[in-house]
Amino acid sequence: MRVALATCxxxxxxxxxxxxxxxxxxxxxxxxxxxxxxxxxxxxxHDLVVIRTTWDYTHxxxxxxxxxxxxxxxxxxxxxxxxxTDKRYLRDLADAGVPVVPTRWDPGDVPSDWxxxxxxxxxxxxxxxxxxxxxxxxxxxxxxLRGLRDAGRTVMVQPYLSHIDTAGETALVFIDGEFxxxxxxxxxxxxxxxxxxxxxxxxxxxxxxxxxxxxxxxxVAHRALAAVPDAPDLLYARVDVVPGPDGDPVVLELELAxxxxxxxxxxxxxxxxxxxxxxxx
Ligand SMILES: Nc1ncnc2c1ncn2[C@@H]1O[C@H](COP(=O)(O)OP(=O)(O)O)[C@@H](O)[C@H]1O
Ligand SMILES: [Mg+2]
Numbered sequence: 001m002r003v004a005l006a007t008c009x010x011x012x013x014x015x016x017x018x019x020x021x022x023x024x025x026x027x028x029x030x031x032x033x034x035x036x037x038x039x040x041x042x043x044x045x046h047d048l049v050v051i052r053t054t055w056d057y058t059h060x061x062x063x064x065x066x067x068x069x070x071x072x073x074x075x076x077x078x079x080x081x082x083x084x085t086d087k088r089y090l091r092d093l094a095d096a097g098v099p100v101v102p103t104r105w106d107p108g109d110v111p112s113d114w115x116x117x118x119x120x121x122x123x124x125x126x127x128x129x130x131x132x133x134x135x136x137x138x139x140x141x142x143x144x145l146r147g148l149r150d151a152g153r154t155v156m157v158q159p160y161l162s163h164i165d166t167a168g169e170t171a172l173v174f175i176d177g178e179f180x181x182x183x184x185x186x187x188x189x190x191x192x193x194x195x196x197x198x199x200x201x202x203x204x205x206x207x208x209x210x211x212x213x214x215x216x217x218x219x220v221a222h223r224a225l226a227a228v229p230d231a232p233d234l235l236y237a238r239v240d241v242v243p244g245p246d247g248d249p250v251v252l253e254l255e256l257a258x259x260x261x262x263x264x265x266x267x268x269x270x271x272x273x274x275x276x277x278x279x280x281x
Contacts, residue, residue, distance in 0.1 A: 001281050003032040004046040006074075007053040012036060014053045017263045017270075021052075024274035030281065037067060047281055049074040050235065051081065054258050058125050061085050075235040075280065076256050083229060084256040087122040087156060096227035099220060099250040101242070104157045106149070110141045114159045118189065119144050122154035125258070126198050127206070129153075132160050132189035140194055160189070161250075163243035169252060172213050172221040173261050173269070174237040176276035179218060181266035184211035185240070210265045217241050217249045224254050235276055236261055 003025060007014045014022075014034040025032040035041055037054045049071050057064035065085070068078050076084075083089050090100045104111065110133070111117050119141060120130035129148065133141035148155045169185040186207040188199060199206045213221075221239035228234070238259035244250035263270045 001030045001278075002046045003030055003277060003281070004035040004041075004043070004049045005032055005052045006037045006049050007034045008056040009036050009038070010056060011053045015260065017261050018052050020263050020270045021050075021273060021277075024270045025277060027271075028274055028278050030274070030278055032277075037064070043071050047073065048277070050277060051076065051258050053260075055125050057085070057258075058123050058128060061123050075233075075277075076237075077232050079230065080228070080232050080234070081257050084254065085123060086154070087120075087124075087253070088154060089254065090251070092229065093224055093227050093251060093254065096223075098223045098227050099244060099248065101158050101161065101244065101250050101252050106155050107145075107157050110138055110145055111157060111159075116160035116162070116191070117141075118156075118158045118160050119148070120156050120158075121148050122156055127188050127196070128198065129195060130189065131193075131195040132191060133194075134191060137192075137194075144195060159245065161242050161244060161252075163247060167243050168211075169240055169242045170211055170213065170217055170249075171208075171259075171262065172217060172239045172241065173259075173266070174221070174225065174234070174239070175261075175269060175272050176236075176279075177234060178272075179213070179221070180269045180272065181262070182211040182213040182217070183262040183265050184209050208262055208265070214249075220249045220251060224251050228254075228256070233280075235280070236273065 005018045018034050022032040094100045116134050118132050164187045171183045173180045188206045224239050238255040240253040241249040242252045
């Protein structure tokens with residue numbers, strides 16, 4: 001049995017999660033290796049492709065999805081990847097009654113009713129092309145919004161949810177349909193800095209620490225997963241929640257394509273994941 005753990009050219013060996021999963025699969029007698037998704041590869045040599053650290057697809061989502069379509073077998077399934085790599089899925093969650101971050105889609109101008117807000121594209125990862133703006137920064141914020149729109153991208157505008165500054169963001173990791181563990185991500189967007197570069201290890205932004213999920217967070221996460229169209233078989237899932245305007249948890253992101261699963265924060269989680277992969281082979 002051969003499993004490809006799909007990654008990108010910038011991370012040819014994947015990350016901690018990928019190395020741990022390859023090791024846990026080896027213990028089960030399954031050969032797994034990181035493979036760069038857009039390299040010249042004979043994918044028929046692999047019984048299964050598991051999407052992992054393919055984080056450069058956000059520049060070319062169509063190419064990425066066309067590649068996934070051509071694979072003999074991939075998890076999570078392609079319809080899930082197609083739905084989930086564009087944050088417009090948040091509208092489906094909201095329609096299903098799941099609390100999500102209040103969002104304006106493709107507004108004509110920057111908001112005048114929110115003291116601080118976030119502008120981001122619907123297809124992104126790692127906070128790319130994302131910024132936090134204040135009411136005093138209309139000109140650069142407007143340029144940001146127009147730049148995204150002129151590039152043909154769907155623009156999202158949200159109030160800056162300031163509880164994140166103290167509570168952070170909580171990632172709830174699910175493996176094979178079951179809640180596994182939670183992690184806290186420190187806030188990333190600093191005021192007055194505009195569109196920033198990618199988070200670098202050690203710069204404090206987005207730092208990951210262990211966390212315990214609350215009942216309210218778990219409830220929102222389960223409701224988000226129940227609202228995924230067509231109840232697909234999910235090998236893994238991550239639901240990122242933040243305290244909303246009234247302090248109750250709302251979904252910031254539902255990550256079903258290429259989430260970092262923060263496996264090192266839960267001893268045993270990687271074995272559960274490896275066994276779930278084996279069960280699908
Ligand atoms: N409305 C918001 N309020 C506060 N912080 C936000 C908001 N939207 C995004 N952020 C910050 O920006 C980061 C990246 O945004 P996110 O929606 O998670 O997109 P992605 O991780 O796909 O780039 C989050 O981890 C969070 O720190
Ligand atoms: Mg995120």
